[in-house]
Amino acid sequence: MTRDEHVVVADHVTRRFGAVVALHDVSLSVGQGELVGLLGPNGAGKTTLLSLVAGLRKPDAGTVRLFGGDPRDARSRLSLGTTPQETGLPSTLRVQEVVALVAGHYAAPMPTGELLERFGLQDLARRQTGGLSGGQKRRLAVALALVGRPRLVLLDEPTTGLDVEGRHVLWQALRDYHAEGATVLLTSHYLEEVEALAHRVVVVGHGRVLADGGLADVVALVARRRVLVTVPADALPRLERLPGVEVLEAAGRPEGVRVTLLAADADELVRTLVGQDAPFRDLEVRGASLEEAFLALTASDGVLEPGRAAAEPVQEVRS
Numbered sequence: 143m144t145r146d147e148h149v150v151v152a153d154h155v156t157r158r159f160g161a162v163v164a165l166h167d168v169s170l171s172v173g174q175g176e177l178v179g180l181l182g183p184n185g186a187g188k189t190t191l192l193s194l195v196a197g198l199r200k201p202d203a204g205t206v207r208l209f210g211g212d213p214r215d216a217r218s219r220l221s222l223g224t225t226p227q228e229t230g231l232p233s234t235l236r237v238q239e240v241v242a243l244v245a246g247h248y249a250a251p252m253p254t255g256e257l258l259e260r261f262g263l264q265d266l267a268r269r270q271t272g273g274l275s276g277g278q279k280r281r282l283a284v285a286l287a288l289v290g291r292p293r294l295v296l297l298d299e300p301t302t303g304l305d306v307e308g309r310h311v312l313w314q315a316l317r318d319y320h321a322e323g324a325t326v327l328l329t330s331h332y333l334e335e336v337e338a339l340a341h342r343v344v345v346v347g348h349g350r351v352l353a354d355g356g357l358a359d360v361v362a363l364v365a366r367r368r369v370l371v372t373v374p375a376d377a378l379p380r381l382e383r384l385p386g387v388e389v390l391e392a393a394g395r396p397e398g399v400r401v402t403l404l405a406a407d408a409d410e411l412v413r414t415l416v417g418q419d420a421p422f423r424d425l426e427v428r429g430a431s432l433e434e435a436f437l438a439l440t441a442s443d444g445v446l447e448p449g450r451a452a453a454e455p456v457q458e459v460r461s
């Protein structure tokens with residue numbers, strides 16, 4: 143794909159807020175028709191990145207291009223639809239009136255009935271927005287991003303505050319819109335959400351792109367398990383040599399060393415320990431939280447790729 147076919151290009155972008163470096167030397171391109179999930183913990187820099195793409199802020203260094211132009215130029219944003227993390231709706235207007243208000247800005251908007259149906263809001267068309275539940279308001283806010291039939295949709299935490307049903311309706315609406323040819327870039331804290339929607343996942347942490355690749359590869363990278371065992375101190379080096387296993391922590395205790403291991407396949411690890419007749423006790427297996435997976439990705443000791451310096455953290459995991 144040439145740069146011209148990219149809908150979004152961020153090139154060595156840095157953005158600071160006072161002493162906080164929200165984005166550090168981030169490079170990322172999103173091609174026409176991609177559905178990309180930006181996954182990362184609070185404060186990772188996701189919202190900042192979207193705000194640069196939407197032309198709401200300027201980078202301190204590097205460049206951002208939107209449809210080949212400067213996002214701060216209104217002409218570049220003609221085919222952009224976006225819903226920020228928090229939105230306000232005029233509480234005395236009816237749902238259909240809010241849609242009509244937004245539609246008035248576009249030459250060929252999506253018909254109100256069609257839009258509301260996509261988001262399961264058709265029965266609420268005549269309800270004042272002030273009378274909607276939080277989840278219904280959120281669905282309407284996201285629906286409004288699509289009124290102008292944008293070629294690129296930017297969504298910041300689209301399903302925050304939605305119950306399971308609301309989330310599924312919204313996911314389906316986004317999948318359908320993407321299937322019609324749109325490019326979608328969304329942020330999420332939730333691996334589950336990114337798994338449900340995205341084809342490509344970009345993991346962001348501490349203002350950097352930590353991993354970028356196909357869904358299955360990145361999920362395998364972050365969806366690891368923590369295995370805790372207590373072993374005699376002299377058994378620790380053996381654990382450190384196990385393939386596919388990282389030692390996250392080793393704490394000395396009177397009864398031995400309490401070791402926390404991060405493993406892609408916890409069952410396989412336990413089988414290996416038993417097969418090796420390793421003298422372990424107090425076995426615990428826990429899901430590694432996304433937070434822990436991010437910590438592992440950011441660890442300067444190269445937990446995932448020994449030898450790779452922290453200053454160069456991008457994990458290319460495309461298969």
Ligand SMILES: Nc1ncnc2c1ncn2[C@@H]1O[C@H](COP(=O)(O)OP(=O)(O)OP(=O)(O)O)[C@@H](O)[C@H]1O
Nearest residue numbers: 159162163164182183184185186187188189190191
């Ligand atoms: N307007 C601002 N003024 C000062 N600091 C800011 C501002 N906006 C963002 N930051 C800081 O920049 C860093 C990145 O924030 P950002 O909102 O981009 O993260 P995020 O990944 O979107 O987080 P969340 O998931 O919580 O929305 C954080 O440390 C945040 O406190």
